[in-house]
Amino acid sequence: MGAVKTKRMPRAVREQQMLDAAVETFGRRGYMAASMDEIAELAGVSKPLVYLYLNSKEDLFTACIRREAEALVGAVRAGVDTGLPADRQLWDGLLAFFAHTGRHPHAWSVLHIQARTHGETFAAEAAAMRAEIVAFVTQLIVVAAREAHRDPDLPEREVAGLAEALVGAAESLAAWANTAESVTPRQAAATLMNFAWAGLGNLMTGHPWSPPEP
Amino acid sequence: MGAVKTKRMPRAVREQQMLDAAVETFGRRGYMAASMDEIAELAGVSKPLVYLYLNSKEDLFTACIRREAEALVGAVRAGVDTGLPADRQLWDGLLAFFAHTGRHPHAWSVLHIQARTHGETFAAEAAAMRAEIVAFVTQLIVVAAREAHRDPDLPEREVAGLAEALVGAAESLAAWANTAESVTPRQAAATLMNFAWAGLGNLMTGHPWSPPEP
Amino acid sequence: MGAVKTKRMPRAVREQQMLDAAVETFGRRGYMAASMDEIAELAGVSKPLVYLYLNSKEDLFTACIRREAEALVGAVRAGVDTGLPADRQLWDGLLAFFAHTGRHPHAWSVLHIQARTHGETFAAEAAAMRAEIVAFVTQLIVVAAREAHRDPDLPEREVAGLAEALVGAAESLAAWANTAESVTPRQAAATLMNFAWAGLGNLMTGHPWSPPEP
Amino acid sequence: MGAVKTKRMPRAVREQQMLDAAVETFGRRGYMAASMDEIAELAGVSKPLVYLYLNSKEDLFTACIRREAEALVGAVRAGVDTGLPADRQLWDGLLAFFAHTGRHPHAWSVLHIQARTHGETFAAEAAAMRAEIVAFVTQLIVVAAREAHRDPDLPEREVAGLAEALVGAAESLAAWANTAESVTPRQAAATLMNFAWAGLGNLMTGHPWSPPEP
DNA sequence: GATGAATGAGCGTTCATTCAT
DNA sequence: CATGAATGAACGCTCATTCAT
Numbered sequence: 052m053g054a055v056k057t058k059r060m061p062r063a064v065r066e067q068q069m070l071d072a073a074v075e076t077f078g079r080r081g082y083m084a085a086s087m088d089e090i091a092e093l094a095g096v097s098k099p100l101v102y103l104y105l106n107s108k109e110d111l112f113t114a115c116i117r118r119e120a121e122a123l124v125g126a127v128r129a130g131v132d133t134g135l136p137a138d139r140q141l142w143d144g145l146l147a148f149f150a151h152t153g154r155h156p157h158a159w160s161v162l163h164i165q166a167r168t169h170g171e172t173f174a175a176e177a178a179a180m181r182a183e184i185v186a187f188v189t190q191l192i193v194v195a196a197r198e199a200h201r202d203p204d205l206p207e208r209e210v211a212g213l214a215e216a217l218v219g220a221a222e223s224l225a226a227w228a229n230t231a232e233s234v235t236p237r238q239a240a241a242t243l244m245n246f247a248w249a250g251l252g253n254l255m256t257g258h259p260w261s262p263p264e265p
Numbered sequence: 266m267g268a269v270k271t272k273r274m275p276r277a278v279r280e281q282q283m284l285d286a287a288v289e290t291f292g293r294r295g296y297m298a299a300s301m302d303e304i305a306e307l308a309g310v311s312k313p314l315v316y317l318y319l320n321s322k323e324d325l326f327t328a329c330i331r332r333e334a335e336a337l338v339g340a341v342r343a344g345v346d347t348g349l350p351a352d353r354q355l356w357d358g359l360l361a362f363f364a365h366t367g368r369h370p371h372a373w374s375v376l377h378i379q380a381r382t383h384g385e386t387f388a389a390e391a392a393a394m395r396a397e398i399v400a401f402v403t404q405l406i407v408v409a410a411r412e413a414h415r416d417p418d419l420p421e422r423e424v425a426g427l428a429e430a431l432v433g434a435a436e437s438l439a440a441w442a443n444t445a446e447s448v449t450p451r452q453a454a455a456t457l458m459n460f461a462w463a464g465l466g467n468l469m470t471g472h473p474w475s476p477p478e479p
Numbered sequence: 480m481g482a483v484k485t486k487r488m489p490r491a492v493r494e495q496q497m498l499d500a501a502v503e504t505f506g507r508r509g510y511m512a513a514s515m516d517e518i519a520e521l522a523g524v525s526k527p528l529v530y531l532y533l534n535s536k537e538d539l540f541t542a543c544i545r546r547e548a549e550a551l552v553g554a555v556r557a558g559v560d561t562g563l564p565a566d567r568q569l570w571d572g573l574l575a576f577f578a579h580t581g582r583h584p585h586a587w588s589v590l591h592i593q594a595r596t597h598g599e600t601f602a603a604e605a606a607a608m609r610a611e612i613v614a615f616v617t618q619l620i621v622v623a624a625r626e627a628h629r630d631p632d633l634p635e636r637e638v639a640g641l642a643e644a645l646v647g648a649a650e651s652l653a654a655w656a657n658t659a660e661s662v663t664p665r666q667a668a669a670t671l672m673n674f675a676w677a678g679l680g681n682l683m684t685g686h687p688w689s690p691p692e693p
Numbered sequence: 694m695g696a697v698k699t700k701r702m703p704r705a706v707r708e709q710q711m712l713d714a715a716v717e718t719f720g721r722r723g724y725m726a727a728s729m730d731e732i733a734e735l736a737g738v739s740k741p742l743v744y745l746y747l748n749s750k751e752d753l754f755t756a757c758i759r760r761e762a763e764a765l766v767g768a769v770r771a772g773v774d775t776g777l778p779a780d781r782q783l784w785d786g787l788l789a790f791f792a793h794t795g796r797h798p799h800a801w802s803v804l805h806i807q808a809r810t811h812g813e814t815f816a817a818e819a820a821a822m823r824a825e826i827v828a829f830v831t832q833l834i835v836v837a838a839r840e841a842h843r844d845p846d847l848p849e850r851e852v853a854g855l856a857e858a859l860v861g862a863a864e865s866l867a868a869w870a871n872t873a874e875s876v877t878p879r880q881a882a883a884t885l886m887n888f889a890w891a892g893l894g895n896l897m898t899g900h901p902w903s904p905p906e907p
Numbered sequence: 908g909a910t911g912a913a914t915g916a917g918c919g920t921t922c923a924t925t926c927a928t
Numbered sequence: 929c930a931t932g933a934a935t936g937a938a939c940g941c942t943c944a945t946t947c948a949t
Contacts, residue, residue, distance in 0.1 A: 059912060059948065081382045083297035087940060097914045102941065138474065164382050168295055212456035215441050216434040223433015224426070234426075242426035248474040250464020260352065260462040301923060311931050313925080322923065487927065487933060509810050511725035515919060525935045527921075536919065566902065592810050596723055640884035643869050644862040651861020652854070662854075670854035676902040678892015688780065688890040729944060739910050741946080750944065 066104050069094045073105075074115045078157025082112060082169045113176060116166045119158040120180035126151040127184065137195035142244055144187065145221060149236035152225040159229070163222055181218070189214040192251065217247050280318050283308045287319075288329045292371025296326060296383045327390055330380045333372040334394035340365040341398065351409035356458055358401065359435060363450035366439040373443070377436055395432070403428040406465065413469040431461050494532050497522045501533075502543045506585025510540060510597045541604060544594045547586040548608035554579040555612065565623035566676055572615065573649060573671055577664035580653040587657070591650055609646070617642040620679065645675050708746050711736045715747075716757045720799025724754060724811045755818055758808045761800040762822035768793040769826065779837035784886055786829065787863060791878035794867040801871070805864055823860070831856040834893065859889050 060068075072094035076085040087108055091098040105111040130147025131140050152159040166177035192210050205213075224243055228234040274282075286308035290299040301322055305312040319325040344361025345354050366373040380391035406424050419427075438457055442448040488496075500522035504513040515536055519526040533539040558575025559568050580587040594605035620638055633641075652671055656662040702710075714736035718727040729750055733740040747753040772789025773782050794801040808819035834852050847855075866885055870876040 062912080065912085081297065083295065084383065086938080088938090098940090099915090099942075100913055103913085108940065160382075164378065168378050168382070209456070209459075212438075212441075212452075213460055216438055216457055216460045219437020219441070220430040220434035223436060224430055227426075227429045227433070238422075238426070242423065243430055244474050245423075246427050246430045246461065246464050248464065249467035249472065250460050250462065253463035253467050260458050300921085312923090313931060314929085316924070317930085490933080493933085509725065511723065512811070514917085516917090526919090527936090528934055530920065531934085588810075592806065596806050596810070637884070637887075640866070640869075640880075641888050644866055644885055644888045647865020647869070648858040648862040651864060652858055655854075655857045655861070666850075666854070670851065671858055672902050673851075674855050674858045674889065674892050676892070677895035678888050678890070681891035681895050688886050728942085740944090741910060742908085744945070745909085 062104065065094075065096065065100070069096065069101055069105060069111070070115055070118055073111050074119060074155075074161055075157045077112060077115060077165055078160035082165045082173075087111075109172075112165075112169075112173060115161055116173060116176045119155070119162055120177060122155070122158065123148075123151055123162065124180055124183055127187075137191045137198055138244075138248055141188070141191050141195075141248070142240060145240035145243055146236055148221060149225060149228055149239045153228055153236055156229045159225060163225070185214050185218050188217055192217075195251065213251070217243075220246065276318065279310065279314070283310065283315055283319060283325070284329055284332055287325050288333060288375055289371045291326060291329060291379055292374035296379045296387075301325075323386070326379075326383075326387060329375055330387060330390045333369070333376055334391065336369075336372065337362075337365055337376065338394055338397055341401075351405045351412055352458075352462060355402070355405050355462070356454060359454040359457055360450055362435060363439060363442060363453045367442060367450055370443050373439060377440070399425075399428050399432050402431055406431075409465065410469050415469040427465070431457075434461065490532065493522075493524065493528070497524065497529055497533060497539070498543055498546055501539050502547060502583075502589055503585045505540060505543060505593055506588035510593045510601075515539075537600075540593075540597075540601060543589055544601060544604045547583070547590055548605065550583075550586065551576075551579055551590065552608055552611055555615075565619045565626055566672075569616070569619050569623075569676070570668060570672055573668035574664055576649060577653060577656055577667045581656055581664055584657045587653060591653070613642050613646050616645055620645075623679065641679070645671075648674065704746065707738065707742070711738065711743055711747060711753070712757055712760055715753050716761060716803055717799045719754060719757060719807055720802035724807045724815075729753075751814070754807075754811075754815060757803055758815060758818045761797070761804055762819060764797075764800065765790075765793055765804065766822055766825055769829075779833045779840055780886075780890055783830070783833050783890065784882060787882040787885055788878055790826075790863060791867060791870060791881045795870060795878055798871050801867060805868070827853075827856050827860050830859055834859075837893065855893065859885075862889065 069090070073085075073090045076090045076093060079085075080089075087098055087101060090111070091101045094101065101111065105114060127144050127147045130150075131143045133140065135143070162177050162180065166173045168174075189210055192213060193204065196205055221243055224239050228236070228239040283304070287299075287304050290304045290307060293299075294303075301312055301315060304325070305315050308315070315325070319328060341358050341361045344364075345358045347354065349357075376391050376394065380387045382388075403424055406427055407418065410419055435457055438453045442450070442453045497518070501513075501518050504518045504521060507513075508517075515526055515529060518539070519529045522529065529539065533542060555572050555575045558578075559572045561568065563571070590605050590608065594601045596602075617638055620641055621632065624633055649671055652667050656664070656667040711732070715727075715732050718732045718735060721727075722731075729740055729743060732753070733743050736743070743753070747756060769786050769789045772792075773785045775782065777785075804819050804822065808815045810816075831852055834855055835846065838847055863885055866881045870878070870881040
């Protein structure tokens, strides 16, 4: 198992191998249960080399978070054409999101679960990425409301809660799609669009659901 | 902090004190970082007693998950009157859910985060509870569709995905509400109902959002 | 080798065994080269027990320094009768000093060498003990000068340097006596008294040696 | 700090740079805590080169001890004119000794502390140098006794102990002078001459201090 | 001649777990 | 019933040392 034991590779290559192994191990076992020994072995190198290049378990984990956060945001960005209408942008973004998280389940576990449960430093690193995505969704909601000629704009806190719920639902569906094997990114994205967009549509035409009196 | 150090309590009581301490510690530190020493001290008993009653760290953690899962499901069930319309049931259930998770953040952390990241055994335990909630929501969606005279029924997989997304959004909002301090359970529930129910409403009247051709 | 492996001893006893083993190991190998493994084995216990009782290598070393410093100062104090003349007090003190350092060479190594070369914290601990001894000698010199009717008192810095030299010579002779096996404490003390006291005597009668012009 | 990184220097020069760096590092950190990495970096060369030229950490340390021992003995020898009277020779030797150790504190630490606390091999290396100095002092004492017409000669063991004490006092004062910043080599040497020579003077004129009966 | 790449071995420390009382 | 005493196993990390180029 693990990478083929090739000797004398340039530093940059070895570093990527180590990050690959670390992401897999952190994702599979969790931050604390992952041992540097296992990561080194999976990377096909000795432990001291991991320390020489990545400094410490914390630094290694941070490097994983950063690399995978950039990869995920990059994948979503690459999937979206900002010239298209808001609903199409959301659809494309979701598709890219589910495709990427489906292809890199360990990376998604690192970002979604591990990073958020082992110290503020890591959480902040992952939160920065999530904030980018929430901001993207928030802006889509505002634009969509205008496209639907809703006037005046939705209150800010309302929009924040909606974006939070939408992203939360997406994150949850990503886990679901990773588990239930026959769910494709398309299906996951379609489910979420139906769930969310139509609801937002009703909101925008002024027919929100009203809670009963307490 | 910690139980008052009283001697000679009946076993059942002592066990609950230990579980209280364990839930708080597991929730605060995470499964791996929580030490049996800390739990025993917080419970006000000696470490061997913890082992005598709860066997091992794994068993102790399992007991925590079971107890808190039952408590959460019980709280939601107690908040819902199955004689009322589906939307009212969902509203009441969400209210109870957000209230309970808000009052017991460590327990929620154990169920939502810790249980799902430290081995299949624990994850299955928590998944059983989640399945109950998803089943409840699934059935509400089916009932609501019928109440709205939608015909024919939504495809099963569609409903499953929708329930999954709704529960996922709720879980995400629970964390959000626990963090952003000024969010009350009512506000969280209202946001989610607006987001979800109105969307479902559109779906049910036959106006789903259509994905573009690939 | 090492202590007989006796099980279940009271904590206080085990702690002393550990300190015994630690002093011997630190003295023999030096602070850095001494391994906690070796200390634990020599003490006849497992390594975790050493940590449970003594906390860390640094704390263990500090405990060694403190115990042995007190033992040495106590031995010198017990050997001296402050009612006797100054030269007799010095003689008795030296005798006690050489006897104690001769009987506990590892302890002497810890105090004289190891403590002073591995960080300010340890050095300060040992310096406090040395300061007690230097103060004792300083006061003896002053008293002796008065007993010899020297008038006026020797300048303070002069006395400080003399006490420093005397103590330094004693420390050096302790090592010498530990190495050259046939040297008894009496012989070492006599050599030093001849060397020092007679020199001080000359000083006090006003015949110091004069350095040549530069 | 460290040598300027110049390429293609003759081996002898490179070696001296390495030894300079090693002496400083060993003196500053101690033998065990000094790392070959730090030494190589301070010397401005790569680690394998250090091994190529100096073989191992032990050999490197031995080379340091040898070089600095020779330098110290050389400095003392150069300061003394063997044609002068014994007291003048001692004075000049002490002056040279304190001046050299003051100018090279790391070297002095290597010889006086590090070499004596990390294995018999190193200790023997430093002991050889110390023996030279003790021999020099021993002979001075014998000569001085004759110059003072003392008859018969002092017993050999007596002289050995006196020389040992004198050298020990000097070593101790060297450390003291390195620490207390305002002490010049002249002051240190004067203190020691007053302390020792006058005492020896009394001894030689037949007025030694007598220990009390046991 | 000189170095970037790599490692075996070991250290300080911690933790879940178990006896003996 | 309850606990003070004790440990096997593992973990994060570092270091002296050596290849392959």
